[in-house]
Amino acid sequence: MIKDIASPARTQAILEKHGFSFKKSLGQNFLIDTNILRKIVDYAGLTEDSGAIEIGPGIGALTEQLLRRCRKVVAYEIDGRLLPILEDTLSSYPNKKIIHQDVLKADVAAMMKEEFAEIDDVMVVANLPYYVTTPIIMKLLEEKLPIRGMVIMLQKEVANRISAAPGSKDYGSLSIAVQYYSEAEMVMVVPRTVFIPKPNVDSAVIRLTLREKPAVAVKDERFFFQVCRVSFAQRRKTLVNNLTSGLPSGKEKKEEILGALEKAGIDPGRRGETLSIEEFARLSDELYPHFC
């Protein structure tokens, strides 16, 4: 019986057969542990009626596990050298489509309309290229795609930031941006030894379950995110100091800022990292008339 693509021996054989050399600049660290791949797919909760979108299939280690579990897999791969390899390794699976494209430039919504028209349940499942983890996650969330959620492997440090709660050292504007759209949980920590080549950082898997509507209702989404970013700009500074130095003409509008904080019921001496997402929503709504 042919071994799974992810088995170290088969991966080695595929790489040798095709004379493939890794490109560090594309975040190419391939998984060589079938158990971990199966667990990732388990966390996605796929059924035979589900669809999956993968970012960066590499030589197909995760793609193969997904193809065995669900009805259709569409994968975006930026590196053209991998296309003939995937044709070879995944030749026995008709339910796949590989798109040779940078996912950051892709019209994923249009692809979904075409490829998943008859599939209701779609998950993004990926071992992300680490140099672009955050832009990829934010693109997929901000586009409000009709997906149930995402199960993704990424740097542990970024996974900590995404799933952090108020008051923790990892809590910041990334935690709020992701948790605004989804419920985030870290489900697994993964050692460096299960990749080739071995990355310099530890990894983790997070599951994002999309909310039906955002965690909070705000007057203006862009301004809400701006207030969050500004509030974390210098973590040692108090909220009022970050807001006056970060918002446009903030210094001249200190009185308005203090008034908005009072109306929102937030002590101006607190630090941004202690505010819940609801408190940021109240604050940005009170500040909004003075800045927009």
Ligand code: SAM
């Ligand atoms: N899924 C494979 C695995 O788990 O073994 C490979 C994962 S590897 C960490 C990341 C993959 O993403 C590589 O195949 C890389 O070429 C691809 N990639 C990098 N940047 C990309 C982008 N912007 N769009 C699509 N694919 C990308």
